Amino acid sequence: MLIKKGNKIDKYIIVITLLLISFLDVKAQDNPPNIVLIMADDFGVECVNAYGGTSYKTPNIDKLALQGIKFENCHSQPVCTPSRVQIMTGQYNVRNYTRFADLDRSQATFGNLLKNAGYKTAIAGKWQLGKEKDSPQHFGFDKSCLWQQSRPRVNKAKHDTRFSNPILEINGKVKSFTNGEFGPDIVSDFICDFIEENKNEQFFAYYPMILTHCPFIPTPDSKDWDSKSMGSKVYKGDPKYFPEMVAYMDGLVGKIVTKIEDLGLSENTIIIFTGDNGTDKPIVSMFRGKEYIGGKTKTTDNGTHVPFVARWDGKIKANTKNFDLIDFSDVLPTICEIANADVPSIIPVDGVSFLPQLFGKKGNPKKSIYSWFSGHGDLKRLKEFARNKEYKLYATGKFYNVKNDLYEQQPLPLESLSRQERNVYKELKKTLSVYKHARTKK
Structure with a gap:
């Protein structure tokens, strides 16, 4: 039966519907999702099939993009530490960057802010942000499993310590592995264990991966993998192994996603994948039909243009693209808005939340972004610029x-x-x- 226009029952239905929608929105905000942020090391946009790369196999990252949203215009800083400082604090390096391999302890990170909002927090992978034993915990992470925290890149025999038989620091305690372990497997297991332990809690897992940074070496899936190796003595290694490292890294992304799916957490977990800067210089890839030279350390696009995909089942529409300009300063305000985490006004956040864009709305996209880049924090090698698309x-x-x-x-x-x-x-x-x-x- 049709309800006539102006009928009281019609009005009641409208009011009740609006109240119900409002109630459901409040309930959704009262129960913000889990957040998993994965960041590959030295991995530019040209390496991903979903973006037009054809040199490597990235089925798991491609699947994330197909099931969620792919941002076409995301930019990082050109090198590891500057990108990490920016993504974790939401500020451009001009405000708070001091020197390579350090994060000023006066700063607050998304770890601090989400922990304050009631999240269980963990970080696993590459640190390179301060040698203090309590650095990860100081910056808001309950648990940590890290390479290059207090220990240097190489051991006394000058072997790199991140891959085969690694030296890691687990919750501040140094542990040397000598039974053929592979560092990326250990830290990904740590993330998976953390997710399972906190499946009934709200959690934030930050996974700054060890792969695909040099030295370019065989992985456990390679024919010439040597479980007895104590690490490469050559800093760059052999670039011929880079495709195998990409494939292994992609497999670890799939491992994390599978853990979330197996625990039934897909509808209550947003998964984000990005890279910390451009691909390393020896690597030349095919991208959209042309050769693309790795540009790590450079402020050109091949040094800063990185993949950025996000999946949240039931919230983010599958197989969508966004062409807005975003950078790493935008990540903190976005995930804090997702988590209903307060960002104190004393923090001069330069980023703008792109949460509306995740849901297919217009949002408040930046017309331009800014970069202050000096890997060592000095003015002699400073490169400063603003850009649009x-x-x-x-x-x-x-x-x-x-x-x-x-x-x-x-x-x-x-x-x-x-x-x-x-x-x-x-x-x-x-x-x-x-x-x-x-x-x-x-």
Whole structure:
């Protein structure tokens, strides 16, 4: 039976429906999801099949993208520590970056903020953010299983310590493995165990992977894997093993996803995958039909353009793409909004939450992003720029169309810019000016 327009019953139904929707929204906010953030090491966008890479096998990452959302324009910093500081604090390096392999202990991370919101927290993988025994716990992680915390990259015999028979620190205690173990297996097991232990709690698992950083070495799936090896003595190793390392890394991503699925947590867990910076320099890959040179340490796109995919069953629409410009400063405000975690106003967060975009809404996308990059924190090697999707302006005044000039070989002559280019130049100059006095004196 149709209900006539204006009928009291019709109005009651509308009111009750609205109240029910409001109630369900509140309930959803009262029970925020688990969060798993996976970040591969030295892994640019060109390495992923879902983005157009054809040199490697990445079925598990591709599946995440197919089941969720793929961001086409995500940018990191060009090197490990600067990216880690930015993603964990939500601030551009100009504000709080001190030196390589360190995170200033005055800073708050997403670990601190989510722990304060009631989450169980863990980190496993590569640290490189301070040698103190309690560093991970100081920055908000209940549990930790890390490589390169207080120990150096190599042992006394100059063997790299991250892969075969590794030296790791588990909750601050050093442990040497000598029975043919593979470091990435140990830390991924740690994440899986943490997830299972906290399946009835709200948890945040941060997994900054050890793979695919050099030395490029055989994995346990390689024909010439040597379980007795105590680690490479050659820093770069042999680039021929990079495809095998990519495949193994992708398998570990699948391992984490399978654990979540087996525990029935898919609808209450958002899984995010990204890379910390561009692929290392010896690696040349095929990307969208062209050779693509690894650009780690460089501020060109091949040094900063990284994959970024997210899956949350029942919340994020499958097989969607987003073309908004995002960077690592945006991750903290996004996951804090997902977790209903307060971000104190005293923290000068530079990022903008892209939670609406995850749900297919417009949100508040950035028109441009900013980068202050100095791997060692000094001004001598500083590279500072602002950019949008197509253009990049350095503080030096050099202006590039990065869409057409990937490796920034030909700066645009300022005297002959088009009207549209002049407008972009002015906008990017404004972005640079915002951070002119943001550097904290150390």
